Structure formats: structure tokens, C-alpha cells
Amino acid sequence: MGYDSLWTGDRVLAPYVPGAPCPSGDGEMPRAYENHMDPQVALTFAASHTTRVHLGTSNLNGLWLPPIMLARALTTLDLLSQGHLIVGLGLGWMPDEYTAVSVPWKGRGARLDETPDVPEEYWAGDVFSHRGPLLTIPETVGGLKPRQRPGPPVLLAAFTPGGLRRIGRRLDGWLLVVIPIAHLTDMWDVIRKEAVQADRDPSALRTALRLNPA
Template sequence: MSSLRLGVSLQPRWPLDDGRAVLRTALRAEELGFDHVAVGNRLLDSGFGLDTDPLVLLSAVAGATSRLRLLTSVLVAPYYPALVLANQAATLDVLSGGRLILGVGAGWNPEEFDAVGIPARERGARTDDHLAAARALWSRRPTDFDGPFTTLRAARLGVPPVTPGGPPVWVGGSSDAALRRALRFGDGWYGAGADAAEVTGVRRRLRALATGPQDADRLVLASAQFLTPPGFTAAVAPPGRPLGGAAPTAASVVDDLGSLAEAGLTVCTLWLPVAAGHLGEAMEWIAAEVAPQLS
């Protein structure tokens, strides 16, 4: 669409009696020229929309589309044993022809951590362990790995990824620990609702934490942004500042996106908190009124 690549989140609460509605919407996003679709990771009902396994849903989207990139936004790495995570991600990387972007985070929801029997206090250490093991499995056959939660001896991943070294990994979070994780394991940083000042701050902090400026500057900077286009009603309250302000227009949305791009953002996922039946129309408004002005 432009130098700032736009995607859309597939998070509305889709009707359970028409499971293919989400696939038709993903195909429409591809037809409209969006860069990617994104799916979050919740195990329990969040009240915000579609609460599915992102790798399962994006596998279906991969079969329904041909160009659209597929973003987990974000997958909670501690929920998945390292070998399972590496194998599932590599499988989707192969099935999609290299279109997967593995957005990952350490998670936060104590109820879900309790439900899966993982101590929440271990979430950061488990995320680092799982990412390191996955990177090793994607890069070396056979693989030996020793971590605090994963041990591998001469392991051969069931399916090697088609993307050399595995799918790109974008690390979510704004803490110093998350930024260090992005520098160590990631190909990009992924924020939520970040404004231009926050993106600038993340760039500065990444450089300060990195061994050298080039180590920080290699990372893609991406963020999810919340937008209810004019004429649409929000089905749920957005959990952050709306793109374009409380009463957005095409001009105000373009202005905000331009500021984000100037700050260094190169990929933006639009989270549209509208009813599922209106998501297609909302995407069409963006494609017609916003995207042409970005170029």
C-alpha cells in the first residue's frame, strides 16, 4: 500500500455458525491490498473478540489466500513447549510459502497461566528458552540444546522451515527485558497502540541496549493501532488511544500514520473494534480513503 505497510487484525467475534466468514474477510483483505492479517492468542474468553489459537486459524487463512502475510499478534510463547512451537511454526511457514511472521510475547494473564499450569513468574525465562530452542531447531539438523526448560539431543525437527533460519520473529513488549529479547532473538519489535513519541523512545532504548547501533537498526519496528473508521460504531471499547483521535477522519488517520512512519515504524496492524459483519466495509474505507494518501 505504501512504505508503511498496513495490515488488519482478524479479532472481531465471528459468528460460530459461519466459521468461514473470517476466511472470506482475510481474502477480501488480500484483494484490497493489505500487507498482512493478524490473530492474537487467548485461551480463555477475553470479551474482546475472536479467542482462538493463532497458528491454527492462520493455517486456514494460508489456504484461503496466496499473498497475504500471516502475523501472530502476539503468540504467548510460554504456553507452547519449545519443540511444539518450533514444529508448528515451521509447518505453517512451509504451508504458507514463507508468509508467517511469528509475533511473540511473554504473556500477562494470571488466569490463563494458572489454567495451563505454568507459573507466571517464569514467563520471561520460558519465553527466552523457547525462542532460543526454536531458533536452534530451525537452523541446525541435528540440534543439541540445553536450556532451563528445554533439553534436546540430536533432535531433528519434523519439518524444516522453508524460510532460512525460520520465520521472522517480532518480539512484543516495551520493558527493557522485552527489548533485550528482541535484540537477542528477534527480527523486529512489535508494540500496541504506540504513538510516534513511544516509537522514537523504543528506537533510542534499543540502541542503548544493543551492542552497536547496527544491531538495533536491523529490527523491523511494527505496532498494532486501534481505529474505528467514521460512520462505524465500536462493538467494544478500544484498549488504547484510537488512531486519528476520538473522532477520526481520513486526514487525521493519515496524519497519525505519517508521524508513526517518520518515527521509524514500517508496519502497522489496524485493530478495528467493529462488529464482524462490518469489518469488510471498514477495510474498504481504509483502502479507499487512507491508503492512497500514504503513498
């Protein structure tokens, strides 16, 4: 059909009355969310049927798995897709889902800030460990590596100053949704300026824009 990439989202609940309004449209949750498959399993199935199309997550709620298991899952998927994975991470917006997966809602921004460090370190060397402000992973041999080196591109769905800084300074791009163009360009300027200050090439940053058509 000519598509260059296929993307999945990440929902585990579809309550009739969510604990927070849906951030798009009129605040109502789209009823299509009642039918969400596991995103990584769905992409693994898609990977077995293509050698060309890129496979992405828009977005994968990065805190619902322990970071070491997230790193293993992403590495596995990149290998099985022959290096066609695009990782899009985010937080989600519904507290109900955090309750369902036994992950604290409070402090999620700080945890998401550190979570991408774990896959990056997991992919980097033959020996892996992590000790950060919130996460500790004991040293282990890290034999499993992704097809893409140094790793699949990691995009972040972020709209706070801290998230925009991390994209510019550390990550591969921005996973965004349709917002007023003035806000979009202002935030993109922040990301590019952060990249320059970190001695990175801002033109190498990528974006993926998600539009949910009615």
C-alpha cells in the first residue's frame, strides 16, 4: 500500500469515565481505545511480514515495565524486525492505568527522565550496570544487542521544559501530536537550541507527528 512505517499506541484501560479527561478533542476517550493490543507483540507480528516498513510506538508508556525489561523487549523487537524499530516513549495521561499496572503516578516525570538511560547503557557495552538517582541495576554481561547501532532511535513525547531539554541533549527526536503551530515551533526551537548547547547537530533530530483523525 506504500506506507513507510506502521505505529502502535499503548492503552491498558478504557473506562467510561477516566480519572482525567483525554487531552485531545472534547476530553472524551475514543472508544477505539477499547481494542488496544499489546504494542510490542503487535509489532513483532508485523515484523514477521515485512522487510522494508519501519515499526514505531506512538507512544509506548515507558514506565509500565521495569527499565531493564523495557531494554530487553526493545532489543528483541529491533532484532526481529531486522533493525526497523523506532522507539517512541511517553507517560500516558490517565492515572487509572498507573493504578492498574501498580506503578506510582506521582513522580512519573523524574522516572521517565531517567528511564531512557537504561536502554542506552544496555546497548552500549559488553558489561552493563546502572546507578542513577532513582534506578539501580546490578552489573551483568550484556550480550544481547540491537540490529541498529548504537541502538534504535528513541523519540520522546514531551512538552515540559525538562522533557524538551532531554530531547535536545540526549535523544533522537520528538514525538508530538497536533498542537497550534506557534506552540509547536516555540518548543521545537527550544529542542534545537538545547542540541546546539550540547554540541549536537540539531538537523539530525527527527520528529514524528501523530494526528488522530475523527
